[in-house]
Amino acid sequence: MHVGFIGLGNVGGKLAGSIVRNGFDLTVLDLDENLMAKFAAFGAKKGISPRQLTEDCDVVITCLPSPTACAAVVEGPDGILEGIGPGTIWAEMSTTDASEVKRLAGLVAEKGGEAIECPVSGGCHRAATGNISIFAGCSRETFEKALPFLTVLGRRVLHTGDIGSASVLKVVTNYLATANLVSVCEALTTCKAAGMELNTAYEAIKISSGTSFVHETEGQVILNGSRDISFTMDLVAKDIGLFQSIAEEHSVPLELSPLLNQIFADGISRYGPRELSPNIIKRLEDATGLSVLGDGFPAEMEDDEPEEPGYEVRPTAAVAIAAE
Structure with a gap:
């Protein structure tokens, strides 16, 4: 599976690190050339545009700072929509507006692609180790296709329902x-x-x-x-x-x-x-006028859980029904 990753910021860079660390073919794209160069040093390819990246990859992941930024990457000039086609998955990992992700997912579907919203929760320190949690909103069929790379990006993956549901739960x-x-x-x-x-x-x-x-x-x-x-x-x-x-x-x-x-x-x-x-x-x-400080606490959080393969989390009622 060839994965494209657009947006290598505080969260996106750590998530993309899990992809390349686990042996996937990875192409990255970011406005910051230095961030792309760091991934190229570990074997990732540097993308040219969202369109080119989408044409070359099976899965395109976006992790961007705002709904506006995401919309520009998806439907702007040389955007994802110009390169997507049947069989390609667009995975939106930003925290975004449910109505906006539904709108963009509809545009992707019109091009024959599949969309999944999969925001993460648990902190940057867990994003770095692949132990973060992921909410996945999409059809069950698309979820099954996405699960192999979602369980690399995160430890606990919950299918939340249709597009839009994951964005609501993330917020x-x-x-x-x-x-x-x-x-x-x-x-x-x-x-x-x-x-x-x-x-x-x-x-x-x-x-x-x-x-x-x-x-x-x-x-x-x-x-x-x-x-x-x-x-x-x-x-x-x-x-x-x-x-x-x-x-x-x-x-x-x-x-x-x-x-x-x-x-x-x-x-x-x-x-x-x-x-x-x-x-x-x-x-x-x-x-x-107080200074709220203690002694011996870390300057940054580090994940104290070892990196382990991810798995699907099922809601309590679903687990009970499956056990019957």
């Missing part, structure tokens, strides 16, 4: 991660203000009912002071804005979500859109 999980991040920032700052030793506070939360994936990962880089999880405030604002839009579209009267959007809008106005997202805690540090 939902990013919203929950944001709510966890803000609450962790508030908890750690309050512990500091109350005179608690923060290494002890971190462990207390970790072993309690108050723990979360975000606390156990981002909490560490917050306390280190690097606040580096390779994710920025503008990306958080995009994701939680998409979640808010979904809720409004379906008349769900949310209370926490509008507040989270306000918090990150304020963070962006203070520190800039490309500020690292865990530095949302700076709003509290600035307000209190």
Whole structure:
């Protein structure tokens, strides 16, 4: 299987690394020539255009920063649509708008290609090891075709239903991660203000009912002071804005979500859109004059799970039915 990968940023570069590391033929394309050169050093080919890459590959993966960027790559001049045909799969791994990915998938289908949306969740450190989780929205037939490369890109792969379903679930999980991040920032700052030793506070939360994936990962880089999880405030604002839009579209009267959007809008106005997202805690540090730091925490997260072959995750009801 010849795989093309467009978008070698913080997440995309790590996902593409899993493809080349596991022996697939890989062609890469990015606006940054230096990023492509790094992959060429490991045997990947450098693409010329989305059209050329699509004509040469069985699967074309996009991992781009916004729905606008994705649309430009798919339907722009020399885009994916000009090169796609029967038997070729377009896999969109960005966090995007469900209606937009449905629209683009329809254009791909008109050309005879197949589309799958497969956003990832679990952090850049797990993207680097192929242990990240993947949501896959597409027909069951397309999912079966895609599973061999999806289980290289990620450890746990969930077929979420038709195109659009994975985008909704990805936005939902990013919203929950944001709510966890803000609450962790508030908890750690309050512990500091109350005179608690923060290494002890971190462990207390970790072993309690108050723990979360975000606390156990981002909490560490917050306390280190690097606040580096390779994710920025503008990306958080995009994701939680998409979640808010979904809720409004379906008349769900949310209370926490509008507040989270306000918090990150304020963070962006203070520190800039490309500020690292865990530095949302700076709003509290600035307000209190406190420095929320601990000793011995890592500057970046590393995956503590060994790389293992991926597998399909089935919803609980499906597992129960299969067992009958």
